[in-house]
Amino acid sequence: MATATEQWVLVEMVQALYEAPAYHLILEGILILWIIRLLFSKTYKLQERSDLTVKEKEELIEEWQPEPLVPPVPKDHPALNYNIVSGPPSHKIVVNGKECINFASFNFLGLLDNPRVKAAALASLKKYGVGTCGPRGFYGTFDVHLDLEDRLAKFMKTEEAIIYSYGFATIASAIPAYSKRGDIVFVDRAACFAIQKGLQASRSDIKLFKHNDMADLERLLKEQEIEDQKNPRKARVTRRFIVVEGLYMNTGTICPLPELVKLKYKYKARIFLEESLSFGVLGEHGRGVTEHYGINIDDIDLISANMENALASIGGFCCGRSFVIDHQRLSGQGYCFSASLPPLLAAAAIEALNIMEENPGIFAVLKEKCRQIHKALQGISGLKVVGESLSPAFHLQLEESTGSREQDVRLLQEIVDQCMNRSIALTQARYLEKEEKCLPPPRVVSGLETSRFIWECRLEAAEELEKRVLRPGAKSGRLQESPPGSLNALLAWSAR
């Protein structure tokens, strides 16, 4: 039966072929031939230009001129003529051969030339030599490192701490370990450069909020919440972080931590706190901004600080709960792929911690001094002091800018140079102008420390600054007028 139908279909087809009109057959024949031609002809892409011949390629290679590897740098750029310090950077510092009072190093607790710290470092040098010759995973872990991590964790009253061998690398490795592409980070506009690099390496979405403005942050968080409701599946896997500094390096203000903690629980974001300037400074025992405000340290997910300011060593650490910190041991790039901290620096840090724990009184002394200096500097006309009165790193900014950043910088540099001539070492805050996201205005930054006998010199310095700037130069921004007038005033004053 099947064959019969097949045959019948075939017969029908042949019949149809005979019966079709001629034009129909011809048309179909042409179509079939066209299809066959298309199938076998070479394809061509519309946007590709014709292939270059070998000769043309060689010519292109000959002609191409790259930019020079580095653009030339003007010879008188201030960074090329560094201030060279001979001798220890303690409170009396020898800069370019001239002895000055050191207002420029961030040696907050004065531990840089403490004999106990040096003795501890020496003992460690004798036992371990200098370098560690390996990353932490491959025999680079010394018992001093484990000791230091323990002590730091106990001091900060957290579960665990982890040490990095360089302060900059600490926060720049910690952030990308947790926050990946697709996560959201809310960060303050005045965050320091290391945080910016960490965020860039993490490739997450970054949302900046105005400096210390909790209302702005809340607005951003609310917007994010609305976004989340539109796409709940995605929201369930995007992590949220808030990154703030305890004491901002760029403005000298303290972050409002209690409100931040409230926002954290309301909007379910984790807080990363960067305490480089506030560790060893704020709080009754020097534990930082959490102690200053009396907040439970477990509320903060990660605290990161560098040991280069208060602890007079090199390196940095992160502390927090084991759940958070342990992850960095395998995925913190600056930890796994870099050599560990030289043991003599770790021993110095341990001894510095000992000193901090034994005399909790130095923090009160530091605070008192900061307050007094702030008061003394308030009166200078033409310059304003930016930052909290508690901050040992205070910033002097021009009250009215001259209008162009370069002029501001030059004016401040003149002030700095004049002070140097008067044996006070100050420095301008340096920024990489093209790289910063939100460039702070130029300012003179200075670090304070707690040596007792420098106290009178401080007051002297404050008054000298006042006299120096009181002359019309800085107020109206006219550069030419400033030097001769005020120099005379200073000479007059010191001759008194």
Added chain:
Amino acid sequence: MANPGGGTVCNGKLHNHKKQSNGLQSRNCTKNGIVKEAQQNGRTHFYDKLIVESFEEAPLHVMVFTYMGYGIGTLFGYLRDFMRNWGIEKCNAAVERKEQRDFVPLYQDFENFYTRNLYMRIRDNWNRPICSAPGALFDVMERVSDDYNWTFRFTGRVIKDVINMGSYNFLGLAAKYDESMRTIKDVLEVYGTGVASTRHEMGTLDKHKELEDLVAKFLNVEAAMVFGMGFATNSMNIPALVGKGCLILSDELNHTSLVLGARLSGATIRIFKHNNTQSLEKLLRDAVIYGQPRTRRAWKKILILVEGVYSMEGSIVHLPQIIALKKKYKAYLYIDEAHSIGAVGPTGRGVTEFFGLDPHEVDVLMGTFTKSFGAAGGYIAGRKDLVDYLRVHSHSAVYASSMSPPIAEQIIRSLKHLMGMDGTTQGLQRVRQLAKNTRYFRQRLQEMGFIIYGNENSPVVPLLLYMPGKVAAFARHMLEKKIGVVVVGFPATPLAEARARFCVSAAHTREMLDTP
């Protein structure tokens, strides 16, 4: 003698044995075409060294067992996760706070799968703490685990005099204090330990200047600049040199710091196969001819990123070919000599000396002081205008603190020692001793039949182990025999190529090398 049974001892069963050599054996002459020309020109003194690099492939049954091992591990991992989820098995890892349970989880389960299940089992082979200087012999603190490596407990005992084949102590300069270190003691007492300022502000000490001059002299270049951390040197200076609109050609197996620096710079990154000059040439040609993708504009600069000695492979970069390519296509070359400075070359000056080339032909020479000099930190050296530019624009000079004074003093001391400026030839002797040790060690291991990767002159010797179980057994067994080795697995190496890595040092004596 630790003879991890069966797999890697391939007596006679060498499948796909690839060997690259140049000059005398005419097999792969196209690969080394440029070198051959040099020979024909009569300048034979540098290139007639046989560059013997071998990257054998493993026999088939070894690969099968390796994958099976990982497969079984993964299955068990799933099983245990399941049991932990349902509470049948106790969970030893740290957990999230109660108050934060409803936050978005910090780690996705899958990210940590490897860590939880495979890595935890053999975790005791890493992060072994030591309590003496990392010289040729050191003391390892003993630790045991009561709960399968979730936590460790120190017994308080110390395993003394373990032969150190794991630390990067190439010239044996990392040793306990002796009288020659007196200058470091003095510097420590005068300067203290920290600096508390950045290079631009108040952190440039005269020690730094002295060190930079010495480094420039050692490397035979115009100027140098030092930084406080080797990792940070790469990640903070590559963004200062290249930016958007530039092209970076980087080797497949570059170190994380180079990759991070390249990513942070914002330039386009293209990867060429490891040490493969044809792949690099093809990429260079395409880049110069076709320009940037889509806009077809010319690239602003092309930077080639390579390392002197690759730490996981033990191979040395084919520098002469790369320099010829760079000249032809007008690209810039950046060499990271972290492992090769001080360790390679007749007087220890790195790969440029090893190949007999002029260091001025390389645009940016970068290296670290951690490995051969027994200190910490990194440097970048090259022409004066390059170093001046970096002084002004490097992120580290502006925002990060400078090197600590006693560390700088240690480097100064080691450099003087190596250059013979302290009146002895001990420095040179160390370099020669290292070369001898390297060759002897590699030869012996090959005689025993292990698969070794890498160039025969590189002091980093990877020994392939492949199977995860073998990796753990090898490391533990070696520690019992009082030899400290380093084993590396995924993710630092490809999944199927776990290896043990030996670092030969000038301080090793022949008996120490004979013990394994």
